[in-house]
Amino acid sequence: MNxxxxxxxxxxxxxxxxxxxxWLREDGYAVEAVASGREAIAAAKVKDYAIYxxxxxxxxxxxxxxxxxxxxxxxxxxxxxxxxAYATVDTxxxxxxxxxxxxxxxxxxxxxxxxxxxxxxxxxxxxxxxxILRQKLAKQYNVQDILSKNPKMHQIFQLIKEISGLRSTVLxxxxxxxxxxxxxxxxxxxxxxxxxxFIGVSCAALAETLLESELFGHEKxxxxxxxxxxxxxFEMANGGTIFLDEIGDISxxxxxxxxRVLQEKKFYRVGGSEETEVDVRxxxxxHRDLQTAVQEGEFRDDLYYRxxxxxxxxxxxRERREDIPLLVRHFICDLSHELGRPVTDISEDAxxxxxxxxxxxxxxxLENAVERGIITCRGTSLTADxxxxxxxxxxxxxxxxPPCNLPLDEVERQVIIATLERTKGNVKEAAGILGIDRxxxxxxxxxxxxxx
Amino acid sequence: xxxVGLLGLGNVGPALLDTVATSVREAFTADIVxxxxxxxxxxxxxxxxxxxxxxxxxxRLLAEAPPDVDRVLGVTSVDLFIPMLxxxxxxxxxxxxxxxxxxxxxxxxxxxxxxxxxxxAARLSRxxxxxxxxTLGLTHCIVRACPMSLATTIAxxxxxxxxxxEGCRSVLKEKINRGLLFLSES
Numbered sequence: 001m002n003x004x005x006x007x008x009x010x011x012x013x014x015x016x017x018x019x020x021x022x023w024l025r026e027d028g029y030a031v032e033a034v035a036s037g038r039e040a041i042a043a044a045k046v047k048d049y050a051i052y053x054x055x056x057x058x059x060x061x062x063x064x065x066x067x068x069x070x071x072x073x074x075x076x077x078x079x080x081x082x083x084x085a086y087a088t089v090d091t092x093x094x095x096x097x098x099x100x101x102x103x104x105x106x107x108x109x110x111x112x113x114x115x116x117x118x119x120x121x122x123x124x125x126x127x128x129x130x131x132i133l134r135q136k137l138a139k140q141y142n143v144q145d146i147l148s149k150n151p152k153m154h155q156i157f158q159l160i161k162e163i164s165g166l167r168s169t170v171l172x173x174x175x176x177x178x179x180x181x182x183x184x185x186x187x188x189x190x191x192x193x194x195x196x197x198f199i200g201v202s203c204a205a206l207a208e209t210l211l212e213s214e215l216f217g218h219e220k221x222x223x224x225x226x227x228x229x230x231x232x233x234f235e236m237a238n239g240g241t242i243f244l245d246e247i248g249d250i251s252x253x254x255x256x257x258x259x260r261v262l263q264e265k266k267f268y269r270v271g272g273s274e275e276t277e278v279d280v281r282x283x284x285x286x287h288r289d290l291q292t293a294v295q296e297g298e299f300r301d302d303l304y305y306r307x308x309x310x311x312x313x314x315x316x317x318r319e320r321r322e323d324i325p326l327l328v329r330h331f332i333c334d335l336s337h338e339l340g341r342p343v344t345d346i347s348e349d350a351x352x353x354x355x356x357x358x359x360x361x362x363x364x365x366l367e368n369a370v371e372r373g374i375i376t377c378r379g380t381s382l383t384a385d386x387x388x389x390x391x392x393x394x395x396x397x398x399x400x401x402p403p404c405n406l407p408l409d410e411v412e413r414q415v416i417i418a419t420l421e422r423t424k425g426n427v428k429e430a431a432g433i434l435g436i437d438r439x440x441x442x443x444x445x446x447x448x449x450x451x452x
Numbered sequence: 453x454x455x456v457g458l459l460g461l462g463n464v465g466p467a468l469l470d471t472v473a474t475s476v477r478e479a480f481t482a483d484i485v486x487x488x489x490x491x492x493x494x495x496x497x498x499x500x501x502x503x504x505x506x507x508x509x510x511x512r513l514l515a516e517a518p519p520d521v522d523r524v525l526g527v528t529s530v531d532l533f534i535p536m537l538x539x540x541x542x543x544x545x546x547x548x549x550x551x552x553x554x555x556x557x558x559x560x561x562x563x564x565x566x567x568x569x570x571x572x573a574a575r576l577s578r579x580x581x582x583x584x585x586x587t588l589g590l591t592h593c594i595v596r597a598c599p600m601s602l603a604t605t606i607a608x609x610x611x612x613x614x615x616x617x618e619g620c621r622s623v624l625k626e627k628i629n630r631g632l633l634f635l636s637e638s
Contacts, residue, residue: 019507019534025546027602028591107501107538111604 361435
């Protein structure tokens with residue numbers, strides 16, 4: 001179980017280093033043992049060990065502390081345990097001050113060594129896991145993962161690269177399903193904040209008071225149900241990026257609070273009396289035209305100008321139809337693997353059908369359609385028959401005849417009611433069918449006063 | 453079949469050796485050969501530590517092991533240490549031939565409890581299986597009830613069962629099948 005981790009034992013007394021090495025080998029570690037500080041440094045140059053056990057007093061050349069310092073120059077994160085037969089408080093303090101993880105006296109208690117090694121290896125395992133996850137995330141959210149041949153999108157990719165290292169606020173505008181969060185993540189993971197948290201908040205999904213507590217946290221007892229202190233998303237994102245989705249839907253009070261954070265980088269927790277300071281990059285997104293909302297008095301102009309430092313307008317899918325074949329093939333590859341289906345291709349007529357549609361739910365709706373097609377597909381290639389549901393789902397371009405005696409809002413209201421009835425009130429499923437995200441659907445439910 | 457030569461070192465009761473022999477035979481399906489009793493391991497005494505150095509005992513066991521046994525296991529009642537650690541319950545050569553176990557700290561009287569020969573024998577048997585396991589290339593196991601789990605306390609030793617876990621058994625079987633263990637022709 002421990003064979004992936006290597007340990008170096010450094011002691012001039014052969015009997016000591018060999019007995020330590022033998023004991024650790026029984027635990028399954030790959031252990032090497034050397035007799036001097038110089039040999040230890042040479043070994044550290046060749047590979048990084050999980051743990052270095054270094055004897056404090058070695059007669060020839062450099063002692064344990066100097067060896068540790070040299071090893072730390074090569075591997076700053078190296079975990080060094082100083083061992084000594086002559087324990088004094090001074091040497092212990094000196095070893096710890098110079099960066100030793102632990103200081104142990106030989107002969108050591110076997111239980112102490114065993115627990116110490118287990119504790120360090122546990123941390124090493126977590127660090128390694130964390131690194132792998134970070135690498136995966138960075139890979140998943142870099143610019144190359146947003147597929148497009150469209151010149152406008154390429155301008156956006158260029159802009160993402162240029163602004164990723166800045167702290168400036170970014171405003172993403174675009175219809176639902178155009179990939180605003182993907183762009184936000186690409187900005188975060190391409191810049192120097194990539195190693196820090198990326199925290200996303202959907203402002204439309206929560207009521208005003210809940211959202212305030214969600215963003216800024218609360219103190220214990222600040223409202224009914226606040227049984228303990230809670231950190232808000234701004235604190236969680238400290239050093240990194242906060243992504244505020246559907247920013248156009250927040251209340252006037254929250255607009256004011258948000259303005260203060262953007263201006264002063266400080267805020268109060270709900271019910272709190274002490275200011276909390278954070279270093280957070282804000283990326284906001286909305287499907288609304290904020291400029292119009294400002295003109296109509298629904299959105300604070302000062303907040304708008306604060307948010308609107310860098311604006312990225314993401315085009316809807318119907319304005320970049322050339323991307324549809326590219327996206328469809330990408331979804332086939334990804335989803336057929338994920339769903340365990342043997343689908344690898346799409347016929348010309350099926351592709352034409354998809355290119356001709358307007359896709360009001362944009363890329364997300366297209367992805368849902370491809371997923372549904374893969375599930376019902378009986379061969380290895382998607383055909384037009386696999387997308388028949390598009391003609392009957394209520395938004396097909398050619399066959400569907402819209403009612404022409406109703407206001408637009410009423411049509412939308414009825415479609416949402418019918419979809420929610422069909423999904424028995426399951427908002428997630430209904431949003432998927434409608435090709436919009438959940439926050440947009442919540443927004444509509446509130447707008448039309450629909451029961452859930 | 454693994455042939456294990458078993459011997460007492462100094463004053464070790466025959467009943468204790470019988471229990472160890474039975475446990476080792478059952479755990480490894482081994483053939484036990486009782487060897488002539490060895491001398492009290494005074495030669496391994498360390499004045500400074502006030503204990504016996506198990507590495508010196510191991511070296512002697514190895515030098516005196518008969519050629520027709522695959523492994524040799526010494527049993528002693530003296531307290532053992534290795535230079536780096538304050539004590540050991542036993543010691544073995546990983547992938548080697550010799551192992552030694554001590555009943556000193558396994559005896560309840562060492563910890564202030566009443567005499568209990570059956571408990572001492574049970575603990576010694578687990579420790580013997582553990583150390584012999586090391587000579588057969590097994591490293592520490594994460595299954596607490598497996599004799600190959602690491603025990604640095606009596607409580608950990610008492611949590612072990614007599615039989616190797618399925619994982620250790622399959623590793624051992626694989627080693628035997630692939631000829632990775634040094635065994636005699638018998």
